[in-house]
Amino acid sequence: MEQKSVEVLRLTPRETAALKPGVNLICKEAGNFVIYKDPINPEEPYKACRNICKHQGGKFVQDVEDSTGSVLRCTKHGWRLDCSTMKYVNPPDSFSQERLVPELEEDGSLTLVELIPPEPWKVDARAPQDIQPGEVQLTFFAHACMELRLGDKIMFFDPWLTGPAFARGWWLIHEPPADWLDRLSRADLIYISHVHSDHLSYPTLALLAEKNPDIPIYVGDTAMPVFCKLEQSGVRLNRINVCSFGVWQEINADLRFMILMDGVHPDMDTCILVDYKGHLILNTVDCTQPNGMRLPRNVDIMMSDFAGGASGFPMAFFGGRYTKEWKAKFIATERKKLLYYKTQVVRDVNPKVYCPFAGYFVEAHPADKYIRDTNTKNSAEQLNALINKYSDHIITWAPLPGATLDLARVLDDTGDRRIFRIFFSRLAIVDPLPGTKIYKDSWDFNSYIDKINDCIKSEIFAYPDWIQVYYMWAGFKDYNLVLRMIETDDDFQPIQGGYDFLVDFSDLSFPQQRPAREHAYLEIKNRIGVHRQTVLKGLFWDDLYIGFQNRISRNPDTFHYKFWNHMQILLPQRPPDWASFLRKQREMHDGKPARAVWKPPEKNNSIVSRLLRTLARTKVLLIPGLVASLATIVFFALSIK
Numbered sequence: 001m002e003q004k005s006v007e008v009l010r011l012t013p014r015e016t017a018a019l020k021p022g023v024n025l026i027c028k029e030a031g032n033f034v035i036y037k038d039p040i041n042p043e044e045p046y047k048a049c050r051n052i053c054k055h056q057g058g059k060f061v062q063d064v065e066d067s068t069g070s071v072l073r074c075t076k077h078g079w080r081l082d083c084s085t086m087k088y089v090n091p092p093d094s095f096s097q098e099r100l101v102p103e104l105e106e107d108g109s110l111t112l113v114e115l116i117p118p119e120p121w122k123v124d125a126r127a128p129q130d131i132q133p134g135e136v137q138l139t140f141f142a143h144a145c146m147e148l149r150l151g152d153k154i155m156f157f158d159p160w161l162t163g164p165a166f167a168r169g170w171w172l173i174h175e176p177p178a179d180w181l182d183r184l185s186r187a188d189l190i191y192i193s194h195v196h197s198d199h200l201s202y203p204t205l206a207l208l209a210e211k212n213p214d215i216p217i218y219v220g221d222t223a224m225p226v227f228c229k230l231e232q233s234g235v236r237l238n239r240i241n242v243c244s245f246g247v248w249q250e251i252n253a254d255l256r257f258m259i260l261m262d263g264v265h266p267d268m269d270t271c272i273l274v275d276y277k278g279h280l281i282l283n284t285v286d287c288t289q290p291n292g293m294r295l296p297r298n299v300d301i302m303m304s305d306f307a308g309g310a311s312g313f314p315m316a317f318f319g320g321r322y323t324k325e326w327k328a329k330f331i332a333t334e335r336k337k338l339l340y341y342k343t344q345v346v347r348d349v350n351p352k353v354y355c356p357f358a359g360y361f362v363e364a365h366p367a368d369k370y371i372r373d374t375n376t377k378n379s380a381e382q383l384n385a386l387i388n389k390y391s392d393h394i395i396t397w398a399p400l401p402g403a404t405l406d407l408a409r410v411l412d413d414t415g416d417r418r419i420f421r422i423f424f425s426r427l428a429i430v431d432p433l434p435g436t437k438i439y440k441d442s443w444d445f446n447s448y449i450d451k452i453n454d455c456i457k458s459e460i461f462a463y464p465d466w467i468q469v470y471y472m473w474a475g476f477k478d479y480n481l482v483l484r485m486i487e488t489d490d491d492f493q494p495i496q497g498g499y500d501f502l503v504d505f506s507d508l509s510f511p512q513q514r515p516a517r518e519h520a521y522l523e524i525k526n527r528i529g530v531h532r533q534t535v536l537k538g539l540f541w542d543d544l545y546i547g548f549q550n551r552i553s554r555n556p557d558t559f560h561y562k563f564w565n566h567m568q569i570l571l572p573q574r575p576p577d578w579a580s581f582l583r584k585q586r587e588m589h590d591g592k593p594a595r596a597v598w599k600p601p602e603k604n605n606s607i608v609s610r611l612l613r614t615l616a617r618t619k620v621l622l623i624p625g626l627v628a629s630l631a632t633i634v635f636f637a638l639s640i641k
């Protein structure tokens with residue numbers, strides 16, 4: 001399908017003549033626009049765009065702090081757009097604004113033309129056919145994981161069903177159905193939306209690969225490949241299919257799907273549109289601007305994220321304005337904005353059923369109590385209530401694990417959906433049986449955290465040269481930023497034997513003191529285990545930042561998009577060559593470590609303490625009858641030690 005151009009605004013000759021040099025904010029029935037009249041460039045006298053912020057659709061106003069007269073500020077979160085270049089200056093070095101094409105007509109009128117990219121689902125669009133009860137069923141498993149029965153095919157979305165995500169920062173709220181592994185391993189196809197570990201879960205995939213390494217998995221053709229760490233993970237999955245964006249993947253005569261990219265993070269985020277017999281299921285997952293906000297309307301089912309709180313900002317920040325009160329106020333406002341934004345997107349798409357998901361995680365580890373208590377999130381029920389306040393015909397579904405929605409029962413058109421919405425939803429949705437365990441109450445923290453903390457004692461860290469090697473490998477430079485990295489314990493207190501060093505990214509040097517020149521400064525305290533795992537395995541910094549494993553202060557208080565984007569997406573795909581580093585270092589130091597490697601204190605691993613830990617985990621200690629027996633066992637065990 002070809003790209004089309006559409007006239008979106010026409011200013012009369014008089015209105016055009018009235019445009020002042022610099023920024024003009026135009027508000028018309030056709031929408032809100034920005035026109036920049038360039039006072040010094042006759043070659044390109046006008047630049048124009050819609051007055052819609054790329055972040056989350058906010059509106060721009062004049063930036064009172066700007067002396068150039070060309071910068072606008074978004075009223076939602078303060079992003080700033082320089083209209084003379086149509087580039088965002090906050091975050092610095094980040095995005096460009098999609099431009100409209102200004103055309104000055106002979107009569108002096110000005111038209112703005114939008115190039116509309118194709119809406120690829122319109123290629124070979126098909127009318128919905130009748131479907132029977134049981135033919136299309138969605139079963140929620142956990143977080144962003146949904147099982148779809150589509151005729152005789154089973155498809156899964158984003159299986160994170162065991163273990164943590166983002167190192168040790170996120171844990172599942174819900175207990176997935178007990179037979180999840182069998183059902184997942186019998187699927188016909190799996191879609192994985194992006195590289196983040198709450199969607200691409202290696203602990204889950206490792207178990208899956210043992211049962212069915214040949215299961216077909218589909219991902220989008222993102223610049224940062226979703227499975228860039230597959231080889232390194234040791235998980236054997238043999239059928240990864242990388243799909244071009246916006247192209248139907250035909251599974252059989254009834255079922256096809258296409259993967260679409262995100263407008264804000266096209267290099268890593270994707271979403272999916274499934275078509276079964278002409279019925280459309282849209283899953284926008286975590287995309288901020290799914291397909292640049294050009295979405296099919298009136299789909300049968302839509303699902304998306306809803307919760308917020310999926311970033312280290314601002315909870316992991318300290319110093320300056322980041323007081324408890326400021327954070328609480330910020331979070332409350334942000335969550336509300338997100339609710340309204342999601343509501344607007346859902347209303348635009350106008351699905352028959354909407355399901356909020358991909359937000360069911362908890363910072364469950366006791367060391368993260370501060371984050372868990374303060375990083376409040378939207379509830380699915382809150383969002384659903386807001387959607388239904390404005391759109392009472394949309395059936396909303398806050399899913400429980402194991403709950404199933406049957407599409408054919410939703411499509412029954414025998415009654416007014418506004419009046420019978422609750423009735424339809426009762427008919428279409430089957431909740432898990434009473435007594436089913438819905439929420440997790442234990443997470444087996446130690447088996448995952450011990451593996452992370454094994455990295456602490458790696459011999460690499462006996463040689464301080466690892467710092468240079470790692471940051472050269474990372475490849476971020478020519479940027480006026482100085483970073484201080486401090487290794488800490490779980491409470492973000494520096495530890496004896498932990499590293500504390502500076503990196504100057506202007507020339508990639510490693511000074512002992514901050515340079516005298518003016519520079520941006522970032523200080524990051526990192527839990528030592530996650531920090532060393534990130535370094536050793538060459539992982540993206542998501543584990544540290546999104547997983548709440550660090551505490552950050554910055555001066556000035558600026559988001560350095562270029563730096564974070566590099567550390568979160570653009571690191572080399574292969575880890576640093578630590579084997580040759582070690583060989584060289586051993587030679588240089590005659591086989592003796594340059595410094596002692598700090599080791600975490602050994603856990604008491606005697607039979608007695610292991611027994612006590614197991615009993616505590618299984619809560620047997622709560623049973624009074626067994627307390628007496630346990631005391632006897634412990635007494636005898638200690639006396640024979």
Ligand code: FES
Binds near residue numbers: 053054055056
């Ligand atoms: S900064 Fe514009 S919507 Fe967030």
